[in-house]
Amino acid sequence: MSRVIDQRRRTHLVLTGGLAVAMVLIALIAAMLEARQSWQPAVSGPVLPGWSRSVADARHIGIAGAESFNLEQVDGVWRMPSRDGYPVRPERLAELDAYLAALVYEGARTNNVAQLGRIGLAEPGQAGGATQVTVLAADGETLADILLGEARDELVYVRQPGRSRAFAARLGDGAVARPDLTPAEAWLDLEFLALGSNEIARADIQPETGPAYRLERPAAGARNFALRRPTGWQMITAAAGNGSAVALGRVRFRDVRRADRLGGEFVAHHTVETFDGLRVRIDVKALGETRWALITATALTDDAGTAAAAISARTENWAYLMSDLTIDRLIRSLDRIADPRQEPENAP
Numbered sequence: 001m002s003r004v005i006d007q008r009r010r011t012h013l014v015l016t017g018g019l020a021v022a023m024v025l026i027a028l029i030a031a032m033l034e035a036r037q038s039w040q041p042a043v044s045g046p047v048l049p050g051w052s053r054s055v056a057d058a059r060h061i062g063i064a065g066a067e068s069f070n071l072e073q074v075d076g077v078w079r080m081p082s083r084d085g086y087p088v089r090p091e092r093l094a095e096l097d098a099y100l101a102a103l104v105y106e107g108a109r110t111n112n113v114a115q116l117g118r119i120g121l122a123e124p125g126q127a128g129g130a131t132q133v134t135v136l137a138a139d140g141e142t143l144a145d146i147l148l149g150e151a152r153d154e155l156v157y158v159r160q161p162g163r164s165r166a167f168a169a170r171l172g173d174g175a176v177a178r179p180d181l182t183p184a185e186a187w188l189d190l191e192f193l194a195l196g197s198n199e200i201a202r203a204d205i206q207p208e209t210g211p212a213y214r215l216e217r218p219a220a221g222a223r224n225f226a227l228r229r230p231t232g233w234q235m236i237t238a239a240a241g242n243g244s245a246v247a248l249g250r251v252r253f254r255d256v257r258r259a260d261r262l263g264g265e266f267v268a269h270h271t272v273e274t275f276d277g278l279r280v281r282i283d284v285k286a287l288g289e290t291r292w293a294l295i296t297a298t299a300l301t302d303d304a305g306t307a308a309a310a311i312s313a314r315t316e317n318w319a320y321l322m323s324d325l326t327i328d329r330l331i332r333s334l335d336r337i338a339d340p341r342q343e344p345e346n347a348p
Helices: 002-038 051-057 090-102 113-119 302-315 324-330
Strands: 058-064 068-074 077-080 103-108 131-137 142-152 155-159 166-171 200-206 213-216 226-229 233-235 255-258 265-274 278-287 290-299 318-321 338-340
Touching (some): 051 058, 051 131, 090 103, 103 155, 226 233, 278 302, 278 324, 290 302, 302 318
Antiparallel strands (some): 058 068, 058 131, 068 077, 131 142, 142 155, 155 166, 200 213, 213 226, 255 318, 265 278, 278 290, 290 318
């Protein structure tokens, strides 16, 4: 009987000891993992060393975040393939170049994948996701590949793709502010049409519904546009037509595509003439619920020749997506700015 009891005691001691060892091992492993995550290696110098030397070889820039798109250099001009090769704004490329060249390590930060979203360094497209910038040479060599997270005060969080360690970086001397990397439209010059409200002398408008009409003023100093045609209509107020008449004073389009690949059908048009002899016509094409502008420019005088040529060179065979506000002003129906005249019943 005593031998059985002793055996039970020995078994209990072995189990208790084994459990204690296991708990110690678990604690050691946890401590090691915590130490690994909290350990911050020393780091200094440029985030992208050699960037200034390699940027001249760049031929492809990939940007992946909430939206993903590419930029390609073709015959010396940077273009956006997803927009049918529409040219990219050179100043935006210069800003990105200066920004990446100026990033200098401030120090290491978290290595905990679960915490990356808090500083904007989760995988692109996820909640708290980073914006990834990948730069390639013509032969496909990677010149730069970096994940950019949140910018806080004078620091920005960065991470190398495929690695969990986050770093804080600061901008070196002479650096520019972080450029807007998304949306894709931020890289495209879609605000080029700015005739100036005071320069517009006449507007001929054919809305999608209702009659065409003409608005005109005699001089740039005149405040309001008068309704010249059709007859039999009277403006609701003296200024009722001003918004439509000067719609091309300054326009910001929303997107762009090649006109010969757009499809759709023409539904309206808007033509203006300026006091110095520039004529600009917008043909409005409907594609589903969207409305696109096809733009042509003509010089009616020698003074307008340079401006007309510049607009034509930029817009030839391109169609530009318009916002609802622009559409509303550009091709507003006549009955929204004027009423039919009521003739007296007993008029002779």
